[in-house]
Amino acid sequence: MGERCCAALVRLLVLQAAWALSGGQVRYSVPEEAKAGTVVGRLAQDLGLEAGEAEARRLRLVAQGRRASVEVSGASGALLVSSRLDREELCGKSAPCALRLEVLLERPLRVFHVQLEVTDINDNAPVFTAARKNLSLSETSPPGFQIPLEGASDADIGANAQLTYTLSFSEHFSLDLQKTEEDGESLFLVLRKSLDRETIPVHRLVLTATDGGRPSLTGTMELVISVLDVNDNAPQFNQSVYKVQVPENAERGTLLIRLNATDLDEGANSNISYSLQMLSPQDGRDVFRIDRTSGEILLTGDLDFEDVNLYRLQVDATDKGTPPLSGHCKVVLEVLDVNDNAPEVWVTSLSVPVAEDASVGTVVALLSVSDRDSGENGRVRCWVWPASPFGLEATFLGSYSLVLREALDRERVSEYEVEVRAEDGGAPALRARRGLRVPVSDVNDNAPLFAQAVYTVLARENNAAGAELARLWARDPDEAANGRVSYSVWDGGLGVGVGGAAGSSSSSGGMGWRPASSYVSVDAESGRLWALQPLDYEELQVLQFEVRAVDAGEPALSGNATVQLFVLDENDNAPALLPAAGSAAEAAAAALAGAGSESGTLWAWAAWGAPAGQVVAKIRAVDADSGYNAWLRYELCEPQGGKGPFRVGLYSGEVSTARALDEADGPRQRLLIVVRDHGEPARSATATLSVSLLEAAEAALAAGSSAASSSAVSRSAAGAELGPGAASAATNVWLVVAICAVSSLFLLAVVLYGASRWAPRAAVLSGPGPTTLVCASEVGSWSYSQRHSRSLCVADGAAKSDLMVFSPNFPPPPPGPAAKDTQPEPSALLDTVSGNTLLAIPFSFSPLPRLPIPWAVPVCSLAPPPGPESLVMLAES
Structure with missing residues (x-):
């Protein structure tokens, strides 16, 4: 305790020194609970008073509002503790605890301030609010x-x-x-x-x-x-995290998982109810539901892997204790992708139409392909159908180019329906398709083409000017102007007349060169071919020319077609009689008849007693037409009910005796012969033949004078007017002349006969030039339908066959076996020499009438021969 007091005094001295230095304020410190009488400090000395001065000047404390715990000693002037100091009572928890005192000094009056700090001592034990x-x-x-x-x-x-x-x-x-x-x-x-x-x-x-x-x-x-003792066991799951996988196409109501939490308590504390909380995503609350009793989690909504592929759920298991306890677990639900999304194909760019001359590799369209599925389900394979002429090229992931793989031809295919097909790698695979319409634009790459390279047109003669002959049509598969065709006649065609080949001319009627446009014209738009003038078969038989078709493309393309115009004969010419070419007796008979006979009458003679079948004359006629129109027949007009002594060959025109002539027939017979063709309608001409009946001697005289000229006949006719004596002398002269002529003819016949026996028989070649059109009658009589005749050389005097030669513009029929009889089949008559097809049809000449050959119909040349020569073959009957 003494140590504590010494320490307090030391502190007091320090405070006094500090007060002196600070300017007059005295500070003292005293511990609480100090005993009464404890000197706090030497106040008088600290205030600078001398000994005894404090009492003399009455140094004292000014009374405070509460009882002071300190006092000033009047004798010593020291500040003493007068009563118990309790810091906790004075200041509580405040620190520091300082008391402010006022010291009064009288005589003279002065006031001093003294600060007394009460320091704490551990005099209070810790105290709890309750024991x-x-x-x-x-x-x-x-x-x-x-x-x-x-x-x-x-x-x-x-x-x-x-x-x-x-x-x-x-x-x-x-x-x-x-x-x-x-x-x-x-x-x-x-x-x-x-x-x-x-x-x-x-x-x-x-x-x-x-x-x-x-x-x-x-x-x-x-x-x-x-x-x-409460619900001290919370429900617990056997796993803190459950992982569940479910396919995205699971149906609503599907059981996903059954959770089971256990509680070790009994009774109500072990009854558990389950609740479900959605952790992520927040908008998936309506997709799942949990059974509060069984803990089964069911699917109540639709799953879509492409939208949400992972769900996080929290399941709380709460018992029914008081207070209730809960256990927790998490359910991680993974949605498995199902191939439920077909690939999608978009056309991002389409460049149509495509020119048909576009090069291979041209990009036609840009495509984008995607599949919302993942993995193999989202891996897409693309191709184009049909496989040509387009193909697909992958540019980068999910993008393709539709390119041209083959050359296009708009005329073959003008528009393509292309289908881009896509297939994913799922099982089963899903497919998508996108149709593209790719038109092909036209390029003028096709020339007009006629349906035929050669057109054969048949036109009847005497047609009206402007009559339509044919319609030509050239096809140009291009379109618009490239396919618009115009027609024109190329002036390179020639007319072919009856007088000779095209381009030849003669004094007897050849036509020469004439442009085809003078005969025909073609409509530039429709291709209609019409005649500019009437056609005449006797002047023009074949007209060959070219028609040109030109399109309106740029550059223009053209095509040609050859037109062979054949003029068909019409029966527009009546038969025409030729001058008599009978025996010399005709001229003699005419002389004997006198010059005063009728004009246009033909004369012939016959001897009394001539047997039946003797030819007395031959009527000759020609028809400018051809074919059946020029096929002539001869008919004898006899009095009704009568039958004369003469008859005429139906097709030969030979007038012969029908029976032996006698005196009852009279000295002269007048015959009326009608010549008709076979046209429709038939045309005819008539000839009057006067036959004089003579004695045998006069007949011989007439035969001897057969070689006399027409002037001699005139003189004989003039002599007929003399008397009987002159006539007798003239008869003798003519008789001698006839005997000489007959002898000469006999010798000439013998020489020719011998020459024919030792000389080889050969065919005679005609001169160069095109083949002419020749038609023959069925019984062998010649009828010429052209203005120029061809001479034939005969090897001997036997009866010969007519010959017909022409070069048609169609291939010959296949050869067949020849008939064994005397009449060959038509196929056996075809032969080819130097590129020319020759058709020879034999007809027999005979003084006796013969039956017509049924297959020997008139044939006509259809075109000029291609070769330089035509071979005329002669066949014996």
Whole structure:
């Protein structure tokens, strides 16, 4: 205690020195609980008073509002403790605890201020609010569970008030003192080990608070912890995280998973109900549902892998205890992709139409292909159908180019319906298609083409000018102007007349060169071919020319076609009689008849007693027409009901005796012969033949004078007017002449006969030139339908066959076996020499009438021969 007083005095001296230095304020310090009479400080001395002066000048404290705990000694002038100082009572928790005193000095009057600090001593032990505190703690409280405790209080300050806490030993509890700037110190009772009410129902602990004073003081409080027997087992799942996989095409109501949580409690504490919380995504709350009793999670919405492929769910299992406890688990639901999205094809660019001359590799369209599925389900394979002429080329992922793989031809295909097909790699695979219409634009790459290279046109003669002959049509598969065709006649055609070949001319009627445009014309738009003038078969038989078709493209293309115009004969010419070419007796008979006979009458003679069948004359006629129109027949007009002594060959025109002539027939017979053709309608001509009947001698005279000229005949006719004596002399002269002529003819016949026996028989070649049109009658008589005749050379005097030669413009029929009879088949009559087809049809000449050959119909040349020569073959009958 003495040491403490010495320390207080030292402090007092220090304060006085500090007061002196600071300017007159005296400061003293005294510990609390100092005993009465303890000198706080030498106040008079510190105020500068001399000894005894404090009493003389009455140094005293000014009374305060409350009882002062210190006083001034009047004798010594020291400041003394007069009563107990309790810092806690004076200042409470305030620090420092300073008392402000006023010291009064009289004589003279002065006032001094004195500051007395009461220092703290550890005179107060820590104190809890209650000596005992009851706590309740559930046995299910987990370790680490904290219970806040109210700490003890200490009236001291500073180190004396700094408390530390201790807890009596317990394996279940511990103390935790937490210090924060905001809340200061917080004391917690921490559960270190799980409680079990059945093992330790009540835990009794002593909490001790110790301050920092010297010596330290302590305070205690008993903690009574009651363990409540409650729902101390929460439901628990056997896994904290469940993983479930479900295909995106699962139907609503599908059971995804059945969860099971267990609770070790019994009764109501073990009854569990389940609840579902959606963690992510938040908008998937209506997709799933959990059965609160069974824990089954069902699918209530539609899944779409392309929208959400992963769901995170939290399932809470809560028992029905008081308080209820919950267990938790997470369900990670993975949506599996199903191939439920077909590929999609878009056309991003289309460049149409495509020119038909576009080069291979030209890009026609740009395509984009995608599939919302993933993996193999989203891997797309593309191709184009049909495979040609287009193909696909991949540019980068999901993009393709539709390119031209083959050359185009608009005339073959003017528009393509292309289909781009896509197929994914799913099972089963899904397909998509996109149709493209790709028109092909035209290029003038096709020349007009006629349906035929050669057109054969048949036109009847005497047609009206402007009559349509034919319609020509050239096809140009191009379109628009490239396919618009115009027609024209190329002036290179020639007319072919009856007088000779095209381009030849003669004094007897050849036509020469004439342009085809003078005969025909063609309409430039329709291709209609019409005649500019009437055609005459006798002047023009074949007209060959070219028609040109030109399109309107750029550049223009053209095509040609040859037109062979054949003029068909019409029966527009009547038969025409030729001058008599009979025996010399005709001229003699005419002389004997006298010059005063009728004009246009033909004369012939016959001897009395001539047998039946003797030819007395031959009527010759020609028809300018051809074919059947020029096929002539001869008919004898006899009195009705009568039958004369003469007859005429139906096709030969030979007039012969029908029976032996006698005197009853009279000296002269007048015959009327009608010549008709076979045209429709038939045309005819008539000839009058006067036949004089003579004696045998006169007949011989007439035969001898057959070679006399027409002037001699005239003189004989003039002599007929003389008397009977002159006539007799003339008869003798003519008889001698006839005998000489007959002898000469006999010798000539013998010479020719011998020459024919030793000379080889050969065919005679005609001169160069085209073949002429020749038609023959069925019985062998010649009828010429051209203006120029051809001479034939005969090897002997036997009866010969007519010959017909022409070069047609159609191929010959296949050869066949020849007939064994005397009449060959038509196919056996065809032969080819030097590129010319020759048709020889034999007809026999005979003085006797013969039956017509049924197959020997008139034939006509259809075109000029290609070769330089025509071979005329002669065949014997």
